[in-house]
Amino acid sequence: MKSHTHYLWFTTKQRQEIIDITEQVAEQVRESGVAEGLALVSAMHITASVFVNDHESGLWADILKWLETTIAPWDAKRYRHNETGEDNAAAHLRSLTIGHEVLVPITAGKLDLGPWQRVFYGEWDGQRKKPDPEHRLIIALSRLEPPAIERPGRHGNALASRDSEV
Numbered sequence: 001m002k003s004h005t006h007y008l009w010f011t012t013k014q015r016q017e018i019i020d021i022t023e024q025v026a027e028q029v030r031e032s033g034v035a036e037g038l039a040l041v042s043a044m045h046i047t048a049s050v051f052v053n054d055h056e057s058g059l060w061a062d063i064l065k066w067l068e069t070t071i072a073p074w075d076a077k078r079y080r081h082n083e084t085g086e087d088n089a090a091a092h093l094r095s096l097t098i099g100h101e102v103l104v105p106i107t108a109g110k111l112d113l114g115p116w117q118r119v120f121y122g123e124w125d126g127q128r129k130k131p132d133p134e135h136r137l138i139i140a141l142s143r144l145e146p147p148a149i150e151r152p153g154r155h156g157n158a159l160a161s162r163d164s165e166v
Contacts, residue, residue, distance in 0.1 A: 003143070007137065014126065016123060024139075025104070029111055035108060038103050038104070043101065048100065049099055051098050052113070053118065054118070072089075076089075094122075094124040
């Protein structure tokens with residue numbers, strides 16, 4: 001199985017920020033040589049998300065407003081987690097709601113996204129001093145193995161492998 005792993009690090013300008021990372025993921029697909037497979041894109045810290053959606057500033061504002069008003073308002077007194085000395089419980093809940101990873105298909109050596117789809121990194125608790133590993137995102141690419149195909153044999157059905165260079 002062919003695979004390729006790459007890490008990205010981010011320094012956000014704001015505590016909460018949405019960053020379009022589609023081109024960085026696509027570049028890793030090109031560098032990997034994976035023609036048919038999957039790209040796992042995962043935030044490697046617990047107050048960030050990775051998601052697929054439309055690149056439109058009004059939608060981003062709507063997402064941030066929805067997270068703040070409906071999902072997890074940034075109100076330190078509201079959460080038990082913040083009694084530990086932290087102030088980021090809302091960021092944890094936002095990450096849990098949006099999700100921390102996506103799988104994107106790779107077809108013919110390119111990300112196979114819909115016409116409006118882009119890959120985004122959502123930082124819900126940026127601009128804090130954290131250990132280095134918490135600032136990163138992983139892109140792990142894997143080639144899909146060709147499926148076994150059924151071929152009728154002399155003694156009934158038998159499985160045969162199909163080899164192909166992907």
